[in-house]
Amino acid sequence: MAKNKGARIVITLECTQCRIVPATNKRSLGCFRYTSTKNRRNTTSRLEMKKFCPHCNTHSLFKELK
Template identity: 55%
Template sequence: MGKNKGSRITITLECECRNSQNVQKKIIKRKNGISRYTTSKNKRNTPSRLEIKKFCSNCNSHKIFKEIK
């Protein structure tokens, strides 16, 4: 039988450029919309919010993506 995956949860990562309007004016936008990723994390090992550097298609560069609820 398989193990229970009770400690792993699915989270959504969102770019911080969505909240700051000043950054978007300086950078040429590639397309409209929100850049988001989904991943899973172990809530026992990582109880705090996750931050990962990934590619943002909205900014056309690598940015820090933060976990949202």
């Protein structure tokens, strides 16, 4: 019989800087995403990390998607 999934889940982190174009306030055509894992028991809120975005070519804030 299979075991539980456990506490760790796979999450997707999306760049907040290249998601919205500042001049038009609309979504851009491309944005960069990372995948990672988190422990849902220890970190119940959404994860935010500063990582490198090759699309923006800067270190920017990445937020967890639903």
